[in-house]
Every structure is written in C-alpha cells, then in structure tokens.
Amino acid sequence: MNLLPDYLKCTDAFVKTSVKSQLVQFSVLANMQITSPLITQSKLPEVKTTIFQTMSTIANEAKAINLGQGFPDFACDDGLIASVTQAMHEGHNQYPPMSGTQQLRAAIAGKVRTLYDATYDINNEITVTAGATQALLTVILATVNTGDEVIVIEPAYDSYIPSIQLAGGVPVLVSMQFENGRFSIDWEKLRSKISKKTKLIIINSPHNPTGVCLQPSDLTNLAEIVRDTNIMILSDEVYEHMVFDGAKHMSIASDPELAQRSFIVSSFGKTYHVTGWKVGYVLAPAQLMSEFRKVHQFNVFTVNTPMQIGIAQFMQANDHHLQLPQFYQEKRDYFRSGLKNTGFKLLDVDGSYFQCVDYSALSNQTELEFATWLTREIGVAAIPISAFYKDRTENRLIRFCFAKQQSTLDAALDRLARIAQ
Numbered sequence: 001m002n003l004l005p006d007y008l009k010c011t012d013a014f015v016k017t018s019v020k021s022q023l024v025q026f027s028v029l030a031n032m033q034i035t036s037p038l039i040t041q042s043k044l045p046e047v048k049t050t051i052f053q054t055m056s057t058i059a060n061e062a063k064a065i066n067l068g069q070g071f072p073d074f075a076c077d078d079g080l081i082a083s084v085t086q087a088m089h090e091g092h093n094q095y096p097p098m099s100g101t102q103q104l105r106a107a108i109a110g111k112v113r114t115l116y117d118a119t120y121d122i123n124n125e126i127t128v129t130a131g132a133t134q135a136l137l138t139v140i141l142a143t144v145n146t147g148d149e150v151i152v153i154e155p156a157y158d159s160y161i162p163s164i165q166l167a168g169g170v171p172v173l174v175s176m177q178f179e180n181g182r183f184s185i186d187w188e189k190l191r192s193k194i195s196k197k198t199k200l201i202i203i204n205s206p207h208n209p210t211g212v213c214l215q216p217s218d219l220t221n222l223a224e225i226v227r228d229t230n231i232m233i234l235s236d237e238v239y240e241h242m243v244f245d246g247a248k249h250m251s252i253a254s255d256p257e258l259a260q261r262s263f264i265v266s267s268f269g270k271t272y273h274v275t276g277w278k279v280g281y282v283l284a285p286a287q288l289m290s291e292f293r294k295v296h297q298f299n300v301f302t303v304n305t306p307m308q309i310g311i312a313q314f315m316q317a318n319d320h321h322l323q324l325p326q327f328y329q330e331k332r333d334y335f336r337s338g339l340k341n342t343g344f345k346l347l348d349v350d351g352s353y354f355q356c357v358d359y360s361a362l363s364n365q366t367e368l369e370f371a372t373w374l375t376r377e378i379g380v381a382a383i384p385i386s387a388f389y390k391d392r393t394e395n396r397l398i399r400f401c402f403a404k405q406q407s408t409l410d411a412a413l414d415r416l417a418r419i420a421q
C-alpha cells in the first residue's frame with residue numbers, strides 16, 4: 001500500500017485487518033478509490049475494480065491459466081479478419097449512419113427472422129452498438145427515470161446495477177433459487193417485488209454466470225406478470241447461439257406479446273470470438289427504439305465502420321452462428337468429463353460458455369478466498385459467484401470459462417486434478 005501514490009487511497013478496512021497475504025493484493029486492487037477534491041460526490045461510490053479485471057491481474061502475476069474472465073483464447077475465423085481488412089482497404093473508414101450500416105442491420109434482420117420468426121424493421125427497429133454493455137447502459141438511460149425501480153435477477157452480470165444507478169433508478173434485487181444444484185427463477189418471488197414504480201425487468205438467457213437457460217414456462221410466467229402493466233423488458237441475449245443438447249434459445253423475439261415491450265441485446269463479440277471488437281446490437285419496436293437512439297446518438301453516436309461492413313459480409317457468406325451450439329457443446333462436454341477427476345461437483349450447463357462448480361467437498365473458504373487460492377496456489381483462475389450478488393451471497397460456487405483451446409483446458413484440468421480431496 002505504501003507504494004500507492006498519494007491520490008490513491010485504500011479505504012477498505014478489510015485490507016488493514018486481513019492477515020491473509022494472498023488476499024491483500026486483491027483487496028488493494030478491488031477497493032482502492034481515487035479521491036479528488038474536484039469530485040465531491042462519486043456517481044458510483046460503491047463501485048470497485050471489477051472482479052474480472054482483478055482475477056485476471058492475479059492470474060497474470062501468478063502465471064495461472066485464466067479460466068476466469070469470459071473470453072476465448074482461440075482465433076476468430078480468418079474470413080472475418082479478411083472481410084474487415086478488405087472494408088478498410090476499400091475506404092470504409094468514415095462515420096457510418098447513427099443506427100449502423102444498412103448492410104449489417106439487414107444481416108441482423110435476416111438472422112432474427114430465420115431463427116425466431118420475428119420481423120424487425122431495418123430502418124426503425126435495429127441499432128448497432130459498441131458491444132452489448134453500451135447497449136444495456138443506453139437502454140437503461142433511455143427508459144429509467146429518477147426513482148424508477150428495475151428488477152434485477154441475481155446472480156447478475158455486473159454492469160446492470162451501476163447502469164441503473166447512473167440513470168437515478170433503484171435496483172430491486174430478486175435472487176434465483178438454488179435447489180438441488182440448479183438455479184432457477186422464482187417467479188412468485190419476482191412478482192412480489194413488482195410495484196407501481198417498476199419500470200423495467202432485466203432478464204438474461206443463456207445466463208451468466210449460472211449457465212441456465214429460460215424455458216418456455218419462464219416466458220409464460222414473465223408474460224403473465226407484465227400483462228396489463230407498463231413494465232418494459234431488457235433481455236440480455238449475448239449468448240443466444242450457445243444453447244446445448246438440441247434445445248432452442250428462448251429469445252424474447254420469438255414471443256410477440258413480450259417482444260412488443262422489450263429491448264433485446266446481443267453481442268458479435270461473443271458470437272464471432274472477437275470480444276475485443278465491442279460490436280453488438282439492440283432490437284426493439286420502433287417507439288422504444290426511437291427513445292433508445294436519442295441517448296445512443298449522444299453517447300457513442302455510432303460504431304466503427306469497417307467492423308460493421310466486415311461482419312455483415314461475413315454473415316452473408318456463412319452460417320458460423322449455427323455451428324456454435326455444437327462447437328461449444330463439445331468444449332463443455334470435454335471440460336466436464338475432465339472435471340469428473342476432481343473433487344468439484346458440477347452444476348448443469350444448458351447454455352453459455354461457463355461451468356459453475358461446487359467446491360464444498362474441498363474447502364470451507366469463502367468463494368473469493370477459494371478463487372484467489374485456486375489462482376495463486378493451483379494456477380487456475382476462476383470467478384467467485386458471490387461477485388455476482390450485491391450482498392455477496394455465498395453458495396461455495398465458482399465459475400470457470402470453457403471457451404478455451406483444448407490444450408488450455410487440458411493444462412487446467414491437469415492442475416485441478418492435483419487438488420487434494
């Protein structure tokens with residue numbers, strides 16, 4: 001801590017009292033707050049460095065295999081790189097239209113029509129965004145006013161709550177039930193949290209971090225709850241093409257009643273193994289989209305042109321997204337069969353590229369302690385599920401990402417098998 005410059009002050013008492021040196025580094029990273037007399041009130045006083053960044057930093061220091069942060073360690077298709085490069089050489093390097101290039105919006109509309117039998121107007125109902133995160137924030141800023149309540153189902157992706165707070169809204173948390181090793185949404189509990197102030201419900205399927213997917217009955221329950229209300233839905237479907245065992249992705253787009261009050265968000269970063277490109281999109285009925293675009297045009301205005309042209313060409317030429325279920329199912333199955341040699345208990349994975357495991361047979365540590373120990377001592381980074389809860393709920397669960405080359409999974413499995421049981 002002495003190494004920190006004066007303007008970086010560690011404010012968390014935990015760091016001062018913890019005797020566990022392996023956690024000190026984490027706490028310094030996670031809890032340091034930059035104080036400045038110029039900013040008298042932080043907009044997000046509770047926000048710390050994200051767990052993903054923190055675990056990746058520890059993983060780098062410990063030279064651990066990083067199964068923590070959710071990104072592939074393999075290359076994207078050469079054809080995609082070629083399409084983007086060609087777009088640059090052809091001079092597609094200036095501002096595209098605010099809503100995204102016509103070619104990409106047309107490609108998205110075609111895909112959504114084929115997969116979900118849903119029609120979204122190219123001009124008024126599809127907008128290309130700088131990744132899903134910008135789309136999520138923009139939906140929330142465009143729809144949530146001061147004091148409005150937003151239902152967040154926990155465990156939840158970490159951008160939802162700060163985005164609601166930035167909009168002046170109030171996150172209303174509903175935790176998933178966790179029974180017999182499986183997470184599911186308790187719709188009665190969710191219904192009990194609805195009030196006159198409820199403006200938005202955020203759902204996410206396939207779900208990060210649990211790997212569960214919405215079932216048809218979930219959509220029925222959701223529709224019953226919002227019917228005859230003005231509640232909107234923000235459906236985070238970034239893992240839409242990673243649904244396994246022959247199941248169908250339950251897109252909100254495929255349910256006309258829900259779709260008319262919903263914003264649907266997806267991410268090309270996830271679908272094409274290019275998380276660093278940060279290109280995604282939003283679908284919504286025209287009246288909702290028009291409000292979305294008012295905010296979008298003043299936070300990014302638009303998204304880089306050559307990526308959009310390149311992705312659109314690539315989408316026309318091949319069906320990469322249709323191969324993804326098989327591609328990731330094989331990785332899931334390979335990883336799971338390797339984990340059978342360890343003391344972890346495996347949770348089901350219906351979709352996404354995450355495997356949650358119960359480590360209670362191996363340790364009594366908290367999830368953060370165990371994930372940090374695993375990273376430093378065993379050399380495999382994971383994410384504690386408690387990080388996806390505002391109150392850091394503990395279930396003795398950690399999350400691994402299996403979007404990795406076979407050699408990476410082999411090396412990780414080899415190390416995990418060495419944990420004494």
Ligand SMILES: Cc1ncc(COP(=O)(O)O)c(C=O)c1O
Pocket residue numbers: 070130131132133134157204208236238266267268269270275278279280
């Ligand atoms: C559930 C969920 N939503 C949104 C995102 C963000 O996607 P993008 O990288 O396109 O911003 C992620 C990325 O991990 C995610 O897991």
